[in-house]
Amino acid sequence: MSSQVKYVNPKGCAPAQGLYSHIGTADGKLLFVAGQLSVGADGNVVGKNDFKAQFEQIFRNLGDVLRGMGGDFNNVVKFTTYFVHSQDIDLFMKLRAEYFPKWFKGAELPPNTLLVVDRLVKEDFLLEVEAIVHVA
Template sequence: MSANVEYINPENTSPAQGLYSNLTKVRAGDLYFISGQLSVGYDGEVVGKGDFDAQFKQVFKNLGDVLTTVGCDFNDVAKFNTYLVASQHIDNFMKNRRELFPSLFATSDYAPNTLLVVDRLVKEDFLIEVEAVARVRD
């Protein structure tokens, strides 16, 4: 976690139901609002058609690439919004997060996440989309 972004799970509130915190405190500074990242390779083609695990990995790779280009990393993320196209993917999403997040974050505290199940994404081949808000580093 960066010195500018603090994840908080207040006492006397219901606990988070997964690998996320209930809120984020962002100290003064500019914010990046990162559009939803999809499972698209550098060639513009869908990566992992029909394979949730492959799409999950590509989505977070793409998100990491965007963060890197502006001098940030996952420790600067203040909030995620995640969109899945089927409730059957929720358990797999949670498993993938448990496996990936310890390598992305400096601590075991993670940014808040809102998880939504939607009818579809921009193309039917996409199974997951993740958008984020990140704080600019000083």
Template sequence: MFTTVEYVNPDGACEAQGLYSHLTAVPAGTDLLFVAGQLSVGGQGEIVGIGDFAAQFAQVHRNLEAVLTGAGVTWNHIIQFRTYLVHSQDIATFMTLRAELYPTLFASAPLYPPNTLLTVDRLVKEDFLVEIEAIVAGPSARLPHLRPTTPEAAS
């Protein structure tokens, strides 16, 4: 039976510099799902929150929620995040928004998945300010309902 992952800060590890843990323990036999970087894209393909970091952060998390739900998993199955910000000046806002949102998403609060935070020159489109990708633990039995994204993958 699948259980959720466990977030750990091992003895001897330095203090985390944000809302993340140093390590994730994953149940044996767990399949991994790799979530592509989610951007601030709305339902019609439009960029949501141009110039507004908080609005983009919120939309990215709505998009992550949709992917997780579609895969039949929850926030508590996330093993790791990788976050890309375009402006280092947004780091403080990012930390504040995470501190407000994550206790509502994760049953593991105050422990959260490891996160690598990077600042980059730009994302795929100039107006994007934040992108978040994730690795998720989930048993393959949950996956048959997912549709392939290309005709070749269906055969």
């Protein structure tokens, strides 16, 4: 492995749900953020069967990761979002319309790829969001 490749778990982040780090980076500026899940600081699932509660926790966790690396949501280059139920897509879009203007400057938002999968690492998770981020 190159000495430039680093794996980071910023302080204040919810614990990873497996054998992985929250961030991988090759240059210290371009960050590949692992899929964030609805996990509280205690490691337990937040919002079982509640899509909105999980959405809020996931983006709270993502915000913690971004701040831990000296950034914020405006440093996001791209999102990838995973759902386990296609029926949640409309609610996701509504929540994005409600929350994103609070988190992002301006009207332009990062690209997002949306996928529906059979399940996530734990049955209780309804969605997962990963990001590519650039920090100065």
